[in-house]
Amino acid sequence: MRFACPFRAAAPALALLLVVGPAWAGTGPNPGDTAWLLASSALVLLMVPGLALFYGGMVRAKNILSTLMLSFIAMGVIAVQWVVAGYSLSFGGSPGPWIGGLDRLFLSGLTPETLSGTVPTLAFAVFQGMFAIITPALISGALVERVKFGAYTLFIVLWAFLVYDPLAHWVWGEGGWLLRMGALDFAGGTVVHVSSGVSALAAILVLGKRRGYPTERFIPHNLTMTLLGAGLLWFGWFGFNAGSALAANGTAVLAFVSTNTAAAAGMLGWLAAEKVRFGRPSALGAASGLVAGLVAITPGAGFITPGWAIVVGGLAGLICFRAVCLKERLGYDDALDVFGVHGVGGAWGALATGIFATVGAGSLITGDLRQFGVQVVGVVAAAVYAFVVTWVLCRVLDATIGLRVSPEDELVGLDQTAHGEVGYSL
Amino acid sequence: MRFACPFRAAAPALALLLVVGPAWAGTGPNPGDTAWLLASSALVLLMVPGLALFYGGMVRAKNILSTLMLSFIAMGVIAVQWVVAGYSLSFGGSPGPWIGGLDRLFLSGLTPETLSGTVPTLAFAVFQGMFAIITPALISGALVERVKFGAYTLFIVLWAFLVYDPLAHWVWGEGGWLLRMGALDFAGGTVVHVSSGVSALAAILVLGKRRGYPTERFIPHNLTMTLLGAGLLWFGWFGFNAGSALAANGTAVLAFVSTNTAAAAGMLGWLAAEKVRFGRPSALGAASGLVAGLVAITPGAGFITPGWAIVVGGLAGLICFRAVCLKERLGYDDALDVFGVHGVGGAWGALATGIFATVGAGSLITGDLRQFGVQVVGVVAAAVYAFVVTWVLCRVLDATIGLRVSPEDELVGLDQTAHGEVGYSL
Amino acid sequence: MRFACPFRAAAPALALLLVVGPAWAGTGPNPGDTAWLLASSALVLLMVPGLALFYGGMVRAKNILSTLMLSFIAMGVIAVQWVVAGYSLSFGGSPGPWIGGLDRLFLSGLTPETLSGTVPTLAFAVFQGMFAIITPALISGALVERVKFGAYTLFIVLWAFLVYDPLAHWVWGEGGWLLRMGALDFAGGTVVHVSSGVSALAAILVLGKRRGYPTERFIPHNLTMTLLGAGLLWFGWFGFNAGSALAANGTAVLAFVSTNTAAAAGMLGWLAAEKVRFGRPSALGAASGLVAGLVAITPGAGFITPGWAIVVGGLAGLICFRAVCLKERLGYDDALDVFGVHGVGGAWGALATGIFATVGAGSLITGDLRQFGVQVVGVVAAAVYAFVVTWVLCRVLDATIGLRVSPEDELVGLDQTAHGEVGYSL
Amino acid sequence: MKKIEAIIKPFRLDDVKDALKEAGIQGMTAIEVKGFGRQKGHTEHYRGAEYTVDFIPKVKIEVVVPDELAPAAVEAIERSARTGKIGDGKIFVLAVEEAVRIRTGERGEEAL
């Protein structure tokens, strides 16, 4: 979709041909493309538990279940929201530039026979739904250890309606204004990463710092969990990026290879920066760096060659490491660095797409200045919109139901106070 | 298979056409369908370690390895049993209504070229084998913390011969009586979940309660492990359900979407019930609820729309939560609630298929009363058969080699006494 | 590739036909085959975190992050090395018998349209790259708890150039001498397992024993982690072996089924040996045995029937258990038994391929004595080459930058001293 | 005041706590420890290697009581911790010179 859409909007028939490939003459879905899209959807779903572990390992033991739950509950509420209305608002018909229509509420009208390109539209819908799930879960990394579970749950549902669904429509929906402008976002650099990153920043400005931050110790309680999570994220990201070709074709393969390469380079970039700064590369650095590389290659995965992916990923590692270090000086408490990694990394990736894209799109290195400009517009538009709406939403929630747990509950830990459980009894 | 079979039995040629899709004219396997079936088989295999973790997190630390082993050993013995005889007994030729033939011992006659529909028969065989592996592993959740490892291993092998293989034949095998009656079981609601759930109940009636239950504390030792397991189960269940279409077609996609939706709704249903009952939704509740939703959608995944899947899953969360709470009053010790979740959830799902099926099958809401009746027959038949045979089998084993470890060993923990190891030395 | 290559070298057109299957008449990539190869690549990538956990659970808690990092860093440096030069050296043009050409540096010339057989060449390249990543990570199991992180990182990069890339070319590269001789190595028995196993042995002869070995306690600190790792390895190995068919065809399916069966049989073999020797089968034994079974079936997965796979896997469990027990008597410190499992198991598998292959290849049981001889040559050549080069490389590194951490650092643990972190703060 | 330290089998902790409460004791502290003694350990095996584990998980309870309550406390522990099998553990009694309740600054028996 992400690849087909720019074309489809302008010339659907051509796009169809391109996507279908020369040999597919059937009228039903292409089994190979469908297989890949289903596998990719499953992979992206797995990223959510992966993210939960990635985040969970970084918090203190008393908040481990609470942190996991912030991701898991997104699988609960957003998967349902998507079926009920989210898909329709993002990709429904009667297209406008800002939001989709209401004709696809409850996915109505989508039967197993309905096709989009070479795959059943339902497959496209569920694949997109996985993106809608993971995006708010990403935000949770900034809010951990102090946000109320109930308020957070309400927040992400509203955020889906107010921020995610519109943004997805802008960038990927038929008639979306950024799509029409030609913004390149292969797999969600702006829709997913910029939007979650700046929303995280907006939310913590309302939510405030964790009690005792930064004077007390905030030491990751289980980095093996974080590394496992990072491994699952890498694995799942193949679905995220290469699945966004919406077919098992050469573009998917290119996206796959560039994704793998950028993740590796991101890890090396971050570790190099740590080696220089602290003298020792760390395991948390490896995990963070590979995620930074993955974030950065996301918008350009299908447009950037593996060689350039080394540059995009490697710089992502360096840049995000710097961004994360800045936090302390700026004095906000983005607990698990959602802004530093996803906001900054996503923005870098969107710009990098405008710098290094050479396959099926132009960029600075091919002399296409306009594309770079469009990329800037895309990032700024998504960032401003997400920031403002999220900030207002959080203020309203905080003033009404309250976003933050009591100081006592924060001290005891949210596992016990919010969920009545304990993470470990070893 | 699960979908094709009802048709194939009646009209193989038609089914083949349906399954193959309009454009497949080749004589070899369809690569897309084959790719999906292999991917699905791998996903279902992964559910076994996923289940092991899901269960493992809920026991006490002294029995963690023992609990993991009850799932892992199923991968060992049943994978071999399936190749040696299980596949043949379930799906072998010279079909009778009760059991398959012996012509496929050691998968003989199945070469890489042998096809079933559009895929190599070997792919079908291994996919089915994964179901045969996970079903007895599900039972283990009821027996943990007190069952003898050796006796359990023997039990599951005999159970495969006496319960699983016949049931699989009834429901999915050529000439199986439930298949002929038109029972709908897309991916194993009765064969896998009802059968394992009631077998668990039968087995614990013989095995007895854990020492100290329910007065002592039986607190999950590592809920992060349980959540990781639940995440892997969700992921793997896409293979379980959508793979059961045996092709990468629209039915697979529908099953995929409904599965995802029901899992989410199941989580929400359970959490809502907890919120009402205890005032706090829990992480274990989220994990349990999503599994309940997955169990319930299993028999109907390919027949039920995503909209109805919200209802099926949501109710599954509520119903299974109630079932689990009942346990204490009834006074048996189904340690990890296999009956409450798989027995009850599986039965609910099989009936729900008869209530909500609208795609490719009739149900109450389409006015098909007969189908609902058939579903009831299917559940009752599977439940009674599995219960009786399991109970007799367990009595015999208990009277001969003994099913239960000594009280001392139970006190010290099975990791040390049965395996000579310790789970953690942190 | 692994299957196609022997044919392709001799008769490319025929091979193409064979691989493509009867119905594929398109000029673009086959989506089904491509989907399977991408899925397989993702699966093999996941094996690396899986391996990290498998190994990580076996070390002492103070070295857990360090052990994980030895695998993760391979994802970082080798993924980049492969794109930069490794692929070209292994599979580049201007073929010689010993090494590939330099025409594919930075994967140049490989566009999304470039095909190999039915799949984009880039897909083949990335799939192969995953093998190049995991092979040095396998070696790390022998070096844990005492190797310097920086020196190890340099070691694996040099090892990739000096050992892996040449070996891959010998066995799978166009014009490779072992390929021309007709050596069968479906998915890397010699290239991956024999080579990593004997290299591990060579490296520890230079590196020396861990402080206190064997008198002190070297007890696995977290066997649940090891079992999870083993589960992920089993799952990922489906990509490793069945993906090596490079298409979603009957051969892939056969490889899949035999892989599953051998893993199961390997587990049973090892557990049986433990039962006899210690009276108790162990969880670590189950994990080790299934890996042994997977290792052993790797070279023959596409040539051996599931029935014979029981024999190959079961014997692998027994043989590797014996090999591991021998270690103590021989007095070297192969910390996590890389030689015992991968070296010995890989060699057994390569020979077993020459004994039991019946599908698409001959062997002892089909009366093909020559094939068995060729297999012996393959194992010996790979083993001798890998051993000698690794030993020299380690000596040089040890003499220059030093391979081993200081005794104090070893005592305190590498997590703290090399990475400035701690694994757990529960 | 006396400090009573009891090393007991972990699964007796709840019973011991209840017995002490009944004996009128309102506070105590429990610690996970490893004990070495007459109760023999077990062997573990990991791949080829066999290890003997001599240290067995125990729980240590520490409770400070007024002098006159000490015999009753010892007796309560003895009774509730006993299984009659080897490894039931020990009780040690030590003299305490001073006790302070941090919250209030109370001293002596008041503080307990």
Next chain:
Amino acid sequence: MKKIEAIIKPFRLDDVKDALKEAGIQGMTAIEVKGFGRQKGHTEHYRGAEYTVDFIPKVKIEVVVPDELAPAAVEAIERSARTGKIGDGKIFVLAVEEAVRIRTGERGEEAL
């Protein structure tokens, strides 16, 4: 010499350590323990079942000091550990007969 044992709330550990350092104490030992007392526990629920948890995580600090330093050490702990809320914990003082520094074999107050 005196042995001072203090049971405190875990999150006060760093402050207590600093206060003891200021009071001139150069060494101490900390232990994770579970406390039972007036501070009430909480309930946990797992599927249907509800459990009351009476034991609350605490940290125990042990520090051996020369007799004359004991009052200052007690006072330092009292001050730095106090939150004023129930469950702040206790300080106990016991007599120590001998101290040895393993590294040097020094005896008595020298060894501290």
Next chain:
Amino acid sequence: MKKIEAIIKPFRLDDVKDALKEAGIQGMTAIEVKGFGRQKGHTEHYRGAEYTVDFIPKVKIEVVVPDELAPAAVEAIERSARTGKIGDGKIFVLAVEEAVRIRTGERGEEAL
């Protein structure tokens, strides 16, 4: 009776245990603790932040012995725990007024 408490480096535990056994002691209890003292800690870094860790993992051994065995026990620990490097730890000796074997009810030195 005397209670001997020794704080040692964790990797010396097995040696200390053996030395005590040789000295005729049949039971002891070991506890994982964190020590603060002259041995300096280390720094850890997590993303941007750097933390100094002052508390170092140690093992505390507690053994109660008849008075006459105390010097030998102290000496055994001293010898077996010593590495000569800073942080080797301390031995403290306290008086014990009573000992009870829970299993049998034996009192005093009989109970050890």
